[in-house]
Amino acid sequence: MTESAKLSGARPRLYQTPSSYYSMIARLALAEGGIAYERVFVDIHYRLSQQQPDYVRLNPGMTVPTLVLADRVLVESRDIAQYALGAPTDAETKAWVDLHYAYPIEELTFGGILARNPLARIMIPKRLDAARRQLLAHAAENPDLASVYEARAAVFAGRIKAFEPDAVVALSQRRRTEAIGFMDRLEQALQDGRPVLAPPAYGVADVVWTVFLGRMEFAGLGAEIPKRPALARYWAAQQARPGFSAADIWTKFHIGRLIGGILGIGRN
Template identity: 90%
Template sequence: MTEFAKLSGARPRLYQTPSSYYSMIARLALAEGGIAYERLFVDIHFRLGQQQPDYVRLNPGMTVPTLVLADRVLTESRDIAEYALGAATDPETRAWLDLHYAYPIEELTFGGILARNPLARILIPKRLESIRRQLLAQAARNPDLASVYQARAAVFAERVEAFEPDAVVALSQQRRTEAIGFMDRLEQTLRDGRPVLVPPAYGVADVVWTVFLGRMEFAGLGAEIPKRPALARYWTALQARPSFAAADIWTKFHIGRLIGGILGIGRG
């Protein structure tokens, strides 16, 4: 049996990666909800643990996070956040969630790396193509999961095209412009002095936009936040919440923590 098949326990299990944007959303929501859980590391970069057949049976999308509950498995960070904090039933919260999840955050992160680094423009597309081939090889080795692996391989074929070196600079600039537009929209909403996006209390909309603002710092757009006073006030308050530290929200890259997770030491 693999590591995914052996694990068991009464508490929910969260398969995640420390640096993963959507894993951070899950961790923050669970921390805010006061839900105890077992945090388990998935090496999505080197060992490609998300491609292991037992993990694929948990999460056919081969993504992180995955939350395993006693009665079901949640494979989307939005579903995990709503499980932890309650379903978004009001139109304003749903609108903030829809806006957030329609934005391809990975195109900002990787697009920026590719736009700035000529070596990355060579290496990352090659790595994406290598993963695509590995997925097809997994399809051949696991006939019962062949269609799932083939569908995921098609996603990576699309990523190879999206991150094509000649187009990536324009793509990166487009995503940066959109991200700054989101910060403007947050500023406009918060100008009335509200402490949270949808009063009266911190909720699922605040969770996803907390992580978004952390990614703005991570992606080199953090200087845009102080230009917007209401947003700066909000961001300061978000970082002061105990859940922010408990969820390990990355505002910069931590190579030591990532390696520690891969080696099975420290926080996973």
């Protein structure tokens, strides 16, 4: 645990969504850092709780996760991971973390769903446009937050364009190819038998790439991992860590857990 975590006073509160990729990064970092915190479920799918004014005032980006500390609010998973485990000071760790955050993981996840499912190619763009219109309605209802809501609506307009049905198959394939390339790079780095990605100690790079490998399983690319022996060894070791279970890393979709979170029951 970092010194700032020990001295922060009130117990941190993590606003998160169980299935959210970046929420998983935050949960794993906090678990590995030994930081106790309270989980607060944010329904980003049905109630769109992230658009409510109270949440927007915490996190103007209207994303998850958000970590509320005694002295500040962190709204990026990278910042949360660095709070929990310390900011990387070596070039190797920084390079791995930068590489991870430059990759648009949502284009792999949603692109794959849209590429495989014709109905999704109809419904998801409609839902994105509905969210965009609701953001503009919030802007009209909350003049003090209008510019924030309008900026977020513009992000959704960009997503509608990115997931345009005629282009999404090519987008999905490009992101899959890139993801497989990352696994090749991980394999090469791990071939010397290192137990962590950037020795000597477990750190932020291990957190983000562990969650990435979980998303590979989730996105149907898990069969690529055993083809790479060093990566398979690393992945098995990460899954065996106590923090992995404590962080609830999703390697497949759990509809029961998602519904439980929405209803306020069960583990969220």
